[in-house]
Amino acid sequence: MTKALITLNAGSSSLKFAVFSHDGIALDQKVHGKIEGIGTAPHLIAKDMSGRVLTEHRWENGSGLGHEDFFRQLLDWIDEHLGDAELIGAGHRVVHGGAQFYRPVRVTPSLLGALKALIPLAPLHQPHNLAAIEAVAAVRPQLAQVACFDTAFHHDQPPVASRLAIPRALSAEGVKRYGFHGISYEFIARRLAEIDPALAAGKIIVAHLGNGASLCAIKGGRSIDTTMGFTALDGLVMGTRCGSIDPGVLLYLLQHHGMTPAALSHLLYDQSGLLGVSGISSDMRELLGSDNPHAIEAVELFCYHIAREAGALVSSMGGLDGFIFTAGIGENAVEIRRLVCERLAWLDVAVDQDANARHDAIISTAESRVIIRVLPTDEERMIALHTTEALDRSARAPAAAFLPGLDRSRPTNG
Numbered sequence: 419m420t421k422a423l424i425t426l427n428a429g430s431s432s433l434k435f436a437v438f439s440h441d442g443i444a445l446d447q448k449v450h451g452k453i454e455g456i457g458t459a460p461h462l463i464a465k466d467m468s469g470r471v472l473t474e475h476r477w478e479n480g481s482g483l484g485h486e487d488f489f490r491q492l493l494d495w496i497d498e499h500l501g502d503a504e505l506i507g508a509g510h511r512v513v514h515g516g517a518q519f520y521r522p523v524r525v526t527p528s529l530l531g532a533l534k535a536l537i538p539l540a541p542l543h544q545p546h547n548l549a550a551i552e553a554v555a556a557v558r559p560q561l562a563q564v565a566c567f568d569t570a571f572h573h574d575q576p577p578v579a580s581r582l583a584i585p586r587a588l589s590a591e592g593v594k595r596y597g598f599h600g601i602s603y604e605f606i607a608r609r610l611a612e613i614d615p616a617l618a619a620g621k622i623i624v625a626h627l628g629n630g631a632s633l634c635a636i637k638g639g640r641s642i643d644t645t646m647g648f649t650a651l652d653g654l655v656m657g658t659r660c661g662s663i664d665p666g667v668l669l670y671l672l673q674h675h676g677m678t679p680a681a682l683s684h685l686l687y688d689q690s691g692l693l694g695v696s697g698i699s700s701d702m703r704e705l706l707g708s709d710n711p712h713a714i715e716a717v718e719l720f721c722y723h724i725a726r727e728a729g730a731l732v733s734s735m736g737g738l739d740g741f742i743f744t745a746g747i748g749e750n751a752v753e754i755r756r757l758v759c760e761r762l763a764w765l766d767v768a769v770d771q772d773a774n775a776r777h778d779a780i781i782s783t784a785e786s787r788v789i790i791r792v793l794p795t796d797e798e799r800m801i802a803l804h805t806t807e808a809l810d811r812s813a814r815a816p817a818a819a820f821l822p823g824l825d826r827s828r829p830t831n832g
């Protein structure tokens with residue numbers, strides 16, 4: 419019998435999902451969809467891979483509906499839609515795995531407890547990721563669930579890249595640089611190994627530029643360094659997040675503006691970045707279409723910091739063979755790619771502007787010493803792949819059920 423998997427990427431007000439069939443060898447994506455407006459006016463839409471709408475539903479007065487209501491409807495719809503195929507598991511994007519979890523792992527109550535303890539490290543994402551796991555468990559207690567971590571790909575970075583220059587006791591407590599967007603980076607590293615193995619074996623920077631944005635230095639397929647750190651606030655200027663900031667600014671705001679930790683967190687996570695600088699929007703499309711000087715300045719700052727951090731990562735790797743753009747901005751914004759590459763010209767980076775405008779897979783000129791690629795990321799496929807691998811591993815291990823009281827497993831990375 420054909421097996422099927424669902425992947426879930428849960429945010430504060432939206433949930434992205436995908437359905438894959440799995441014949442034991444290949445994963446074939448059948449459906450992608452979204453629920454938006456959770457908590458206000460929920461809207462579910464699911465499409466097949468040709469873009470045909472398979473189902474659409476709007477909930478009037480849906481503000482009182484919680485995750486469980488959506489998952490019940492979603493999983494019932496998937497069951498109906500699957501026909502003979504059997505849904506064998508749900509794979510979740512979980513932003514933070516802390517120091518302990520660095521491989522995809524089957525969800526158990528004890529794992530969930532350990533992941534809840536990491537909420538302060540990823541307050542924007544982790545609570546929603548975990549709420550989705552709990553909702554699925556409540557609706558389908560027997561369905562196997564797997565957590566895939568955004569931090570995992572960076573786990574083996576050299577200590578010099580992950581250590582913070584603070585007293586050792588705090589480092590021992592886990593206060594260190596973890597890095598994020600790892601599911602996307604792992605997908606890109608694996609895909610590049612298929613389409614351009616020579617480049618994949620070299621030194622590359624991947625620029626994941628979406629609402630959240632980061633760079634990763636990947637050498638021979640492994641993460642060497644990355645711009646996000648202890649939390650997903652660090653590094654580049656993002657849609658609403660500030661990126662790297664002098665910690666002295668935070669002390670100043672606490673001591674002289676009397677800000678509470680909650681107000682400071684809101685400022686840094688939700689009111690800064692492109693939105694804070696432009697005063698207009700966090701959306702790059704909107705800023706690129708605006709002639710407001712503050713919008714122009716926000717775009718300039720975004721590109722400036724990408725180039726600045728890229729310079730640092732070149733140093734971490736000791737060279738650069740390739741630069742890869744991915745995610746919403748990286749895959750679509752011709753102007754941003756042009757501006758970033760112009761700033762990297764000192765590294766012998768040269769863009770073919772026609773190829774850039776056409777969104778070609780390779781946008782560098784034949785003379786460019788560094789190969790520049792545009793490569794769409796596919797976090798859903800990476801989660802699906804990890805989920806099948808984790809389920810295969812756990813099938814060989816003693817049984818673990820989600821039901822409280824039946825948990826015979828411990829949170830492990832096996």
Ligand code: ADP
Binds near residue numbers: 629701750
């Ligand atoms: P998320 O981090 O939420 O997954 P995405 O990867 O979808 O975000 O990226 C969203 C960003 O991509 C937004 O700033 C959006 O404006 C930008 N974007 C999408 N398409 C384009 C485009 N054609 N030109 C410029 N920016 C774009």
